[in-house]
Amino acid sequence: MSIAVEFRAVSRHFGPASAPVRAVDAVDLTIAEGAFFAMLGPSGSGKTTCLRLISGFESPTAGEICIFGENVSNTPPHLRNVNTVFQDYALFPHMNVRDNVAYGLMVKGMPRSQRYAKAEEMLALVHLDAYGSRKPAQLSGGQRQRVALARALVNEPRVLLLDEPLGALDLKLREAMQDELKSLQQRLGITFVFVTHDQHEALSMADSLAVFNEGKIAQIGTPAEIYNHPKSRFVADFVGSSNVLPPALTKQLGGPEKWASLRPESLRLDATGPLRGTVTAIRYLGAGHRITLTTHGTDIAAILPAGHPLPETGSTIALGFDATALHIMDQA
Amino acid sequence: MTAILPAKSVADRLTTLFWRKPKLLLILLITPPLLWLGVVYLGSLAALLMQSFYSIDEFSGMVIPEFTLKTYAELLRPQNYDVIFRTLLMSAAVTLGCAILGFPIAYYAARFARGRWKAVFYLGIMLPLWSSYLVKVYAWKLILAKEGIITWAAEATHTSGILNAILSLPGIGGGSLSTSYIGMFLVFVYVWLPYMILPMQASLERVPTSMLEASADLGATRAQTFRTVILPLALPGVIAGSIFTFSLTMGDYIIPQIVGNSANFIGMAVYQLQGTAGNIPLAAAFAVIPILIMLVYLWIAKRMGAFDAL
Numbered sequence: 001m002s003i004a005v006e007f008r009a010v011s012r013h014f015g016p017a018s019a020p021v022r023a024v025d026a027v028d029l030t031i032a033e034g035a036f037f038a039m040l041g042p043s044g045s046g047k048t049t050c051l052r053l054i055s056g057f058e059s060p061t062a063g064e065i066c067i068f069g070e071n072v073s074n075t076p077p078h079l080r081n082v083n084t085v086f087q088d089y090a091l092f093p094h095m096n097v098r099d100n101v102a103y104g105l106m107v108k109g110m111p112r113s114q115r116y117a118k119a120e121e122m123l124a125l126v127h128l129d130a131y132g133s134r135k136p137a138q139l140s141g142g143q144r145q146r147v148a149l150a151r152a153l154v155n156e157p158r159v160l161l162l163d164e165p166l167g168a169l170d171l172k173l174r175e176a177m178q179d180e181l182k183s184l185q186q187r188l189g190i191t192f193v194f195v196t197h198d199q200h201e202a203l204s205m206a207d208s209l210a211v212f213n214e215g216k217i218a219q220i221g222t223p224a225e226i227y228n229h230p231k232s233r234f235v236a237d238f239v240g241s242s243n244v245l246p247p248a249l250t251k252q253l254g255g256p257e258k259w260a261s262l263r264p265e266s267l268r269l270d271a272t273g274p275l276r277g278t279v280t281a282i283r284y285l286g287a288g289h290r291i292t293l294t295t296h297g298t299d300i301a302a303i304l305p306a307g308h309p310l311p312e313t314g315s316t317i318a319l320g321f322d323a324t325a326l327h328i329m330d331q332a
Numbered sequence: 333m334t335a336i337l338p339a340k341s342v343a344d345r346l347t348t349l350f351w352r353k354p355k356l357l358l359i360l361l362i363t364p365p366l367l368w369l370g371v372v373y374l375g376s377l378a379a380l381l382m383q384s385f386y387s388i389d390e391f392s393g394m395v396i397p398e399f400t401l402k403t404y405a406e407l408l409r410p411q412n413y414d415v416i417f418r419t420l421l422m423s424a425a426v427t428l429g430c431a432i433l434g435f436p437i438a439y440y441a442a443r444f445a446r447g448r449w450k451a452v453f454y455l456g457i458m459l460p461l462w463s464s465y466l467v468k469v470y471a472w473k474l475i476l477a478k479e480g481i482i483t484w485a486a487e488a489t490h491t492s493g494i495l496n497a498i499l500s501l502p503g504i505g506g507g508s509l510s511t512s513y514i515g516m517f518l519v520f521v522y523v524w525l526p527y528m529i530l531p532m533q534a535s536l537e538r539v540p541t542s543m544l545e546a547s548a549d550l551g552a553t554r555a556q557t558f559r560t561v562i563l564p565l566a567l568p569g570v571i572a573g574s575i576f577t578f579s580l581t582m583g584d585y586i587i588p589q590i591v592g593n594s595a596n597f598i599g600m601a602v603y604q605l606q607g608t609a610g611n612i613p614l615a616a617a618f619a620v621i622p623i624l625i626m627l628v629y630l631w632i633a634k635r636m637g638a639f640d641a642l
Contacts, residue, residue: 057545077548090546094564094637104550107560155550 002068004159004191005031005054010063012049023049025215026063031159031193031208033068036185038194038202041212042238050212051161051195055084068158082159083152087167089144091136097123097147098132104155122150125184142173149181153188162194166201178205199239203227211235231330236261243300250328252296259329264290266325267302269311273320275300279311293319384616393610403613407621412601416621419598422513423581426520427574430528433521434573435566438529442536457526465523469590472519476509476591483508506593516592520581527576535569536562564637571638578629582622598622 007029013020024046031037039047052058053065056077065073072080083104091100098119099106105115123129126146136144145165152160165181166174182205185192196202202209203223210220211234219231230236233244242261245253250260253274267275277295288305302319304310311317340348350357386395387402441453460468475481486495499505499512506512539562547557585599598618605615633639 055545055549057548077545078551078553082549084546084549086542086546088540088542090540090542092543092546092561103547103552103560107547107550107552107556151550 002033003030003066004033004035004068005029005193006066006069007050007053008064008066010050010053010060010065012046012053012058013061020061022215024053024060027215027217029210029217029220031191033191034189036182036192036194036205036207038196038206038209039212040196040199040202040209040239041218042197045212046215047195047197047210047212048163051084051163051193054159054193055082055161056080081157082161083155083157084161084163085145085148085152085165087163087165089136089148091144091147091151093136095135096132097128097134097136097139100136100147101132101151101154103151118154119150122154123147125153126150141168141170142177145169145177149184153190157190159191159193162192164195164197166196166198174201181205203239211239213238229327230261233259233261233329236327236329241301245300245326246298249296249298250326253326254323255326255328261327261329262300262321262325264301264303266321267300267319268321269304269308269317270320271318273318275319275321276316277319278316279313282310282313293317380616380619383613384620386613386616388611388613395612403617406614407617412618415596415598415601418595419582419622420625422517422520422597423578425517426524426581427528427577429517429521430525430577431532431570431574434525434528434532435570438532438536438569439562441529442533442539457529460522461526466586468523469519469587472515472522473510473590476515476518478508478510480508480510510591511593513592516587519587519591520584523587524577524580527580528570528573531572531576532566532569535566535572539565567638571633575626575630579622579626582625 007027010024010027010029011022012024013022015021027046027050029050039050041047049058053060054067056072056075060073063073064071067080067082092103095103098116101119101122102110102115105118110118120129120132123132126149128143128146128150131139131143131147136147139147145168148165162181166177169177178201181192194202194206203226206223208220208222209226211218211226213234219226219235221229226235226239230239230242236242236244240263242263245260245262247257247259251257253260275293275295277293277300279291280294280299281292283290283292285303288303289308289310290301290303291311293300293302300319383395384403385399385401386397387400388394389396437453437457441450445453477483483492483495486492495509498514499508501514504513504517506515509515509518543561543565544557547561548554552560583599585597585603588595588597588600598621602615602618605611605618
């Protein structure tokens with residue numbers, strides 16, 4: 001399998017050279033062809049800048065960006081064979097849906113009847129067959145999202161870039177679109193690069209993801225690797241809000257004197273368990289309860305499935321876990 | 333049991349009333365300005381329209397307040413056609429000139445100027461508007477005159493040939509810039525330019541950057557993006573600006589008097605008819621023409637889809 005996108009020590013700095021803001025800082029990255037790749041991170045972590053570096057709206061301060069082996073560091077956006085689904089969709093308000101979708105073909109000089117036929121084909125793919133003559137303002141958020149998708153896909157890009165495409169949708173629609181995007185990607189076989197700050201979205205959709213922090217990649221791997229074996233406190237905390245245990249506590253629990261992570265759902269009520277503390281909060285989650293326990297000055301969250309007897313706030317309880325659930329992290 | 337709510341004052345009662353009936357407050361607030369708009373603004377326009385359907389008694393010079401189309405028949409004489417046509421042509425040229433000159437300035441101000449440069453831009457656009465209109469026009473007459481700075485500069489740089497070639501253009505040339513249509517055009521463009529730039533800048537500012545990025549992302553060159561995205565989205569602003577420059581040029585009576593070859597324009601005709609000639613009905617009929625032209629202009633603009641992006 002060939003490499004779709006490759007970053008070689010890519011940096012993008014903003015501001016004066018004397019005191020630059022390192023939005024992207026010496027990032028090395030390879031994205032395999034046909035992958036559904038997610039870039040995950042909090043706002044300001046550099047994930048969107050990375051996406052804009054691929055699309056060409058930013059150019060690297062240092063390093064090289066290759067798309068299918070071709071160095072595109074100095075190629076303007078309109079000459080790159082990648083297309084973007086924008087966060088605000090950026091549909092042209094003065095054109096109807098059909099003209100919006102056919103825009104990329106229009107600027108390449110394809111005759112009207114031909115490009116309209118292709119546009120209709122794409123609209124059918126995103127289940128908007130009957131909407132060609134409408135203006136974007138007459139569509140709902142989810143429909144606009146699909147038009148933006150069709151407008152990008154009609155150009156048959158080798159890489160599709162999606163900038164927080166589901167951020168503006170409500171929960172139910174977002175879940176439906178997640179499934180749809182995933183199946184679309186599998187059917188078309190196009191490489192998708194997807195930026196999100198939502199860890200659930202990244203974990204459930206991507207087959208490979210990079211976690212960004214302060215302009216650098218904190219960890220890269222499959223969702224399961226990153227979820228189960230976070231390399232650093234940041235990754236453990238950001239992906240799935242794991243409990244991060246300081247070295248002293250890890251040692252007390254029978255591990256080495258290192259930072260460790262412990263998933264809330266791997267904890268259970270156990271009178272003989274090693275984690276003893278005071279319950280400070282109980283939150284109802286629907287499928288269970290999330291209880292917060294304070295032990296040796298560290299807050300530990302545990303998720304108890306529904307049906308269990310609940311401890312009371314203020315009471316002292318003990319929690320147990322399987323030895324394999326305690327994950328020792330290499331980095332602080 | 334004691335009362336939960338404190339005793340109400342008159343002001344409390346009033347705010348409660350307005351809270352319960354929000355429309356009442358709206359009506360109270362909007363009525364005075366609506367009266368001004370309805371009675372003073374549109375009312376005077378209606379009075380003007382009415383005057384144009386009166387006629388003048390040729391012997392006594394008195395206005396006969398009876399409905400007649402005689403005045404309009406008088407208006408449609410060949411020599412008046414010339415005046416209307418000349419004014420229309422000048423207004424169109426000035427509008428085009430303002431649009432071409434104003435667009436890059438408006439584009440820069442909307443997309444690139446930030447902070448201090450934005451302030452400099454607004455000041456640069458507005459400053460000429462703060463000084464007296466008459467002073468500006470007379471200053472321009474001096475600049476454009478045969479003894480003026482332009483002729484002097486042309487001589488000093490040995491480019492008099494170019495200036496003379498421009499002045500010898502048939503129809504729009506003349507003895508000097510200040511006595512030619514070219515000179516009049518320059519002065520018109522100067523005085524009305526801000527009215528074109530400001531609405532254009534406002535509409536350009538509303539075009540999000542992501543839309544331009546989307547266009548480039550889909551493979552459009554800068555020229556294609558300009559033609560298919562920026563221009564259509566800026567068009568409402570251009571139309572708004574052109575309404576100003578077009579109608580202001582059509583109604584102006586001072587610039588054609590001071591600069592140019594003293595050929596008659598609609599504004600001048602109105603000025604002379606209501607002043608020296610005392611023919612108010614014909615002056616009113618003349619004044620109706622720009623209104624009709626503007627209505628036709630807006631209708632065409634709407635048909636061409638100028639307001640689709642609003």
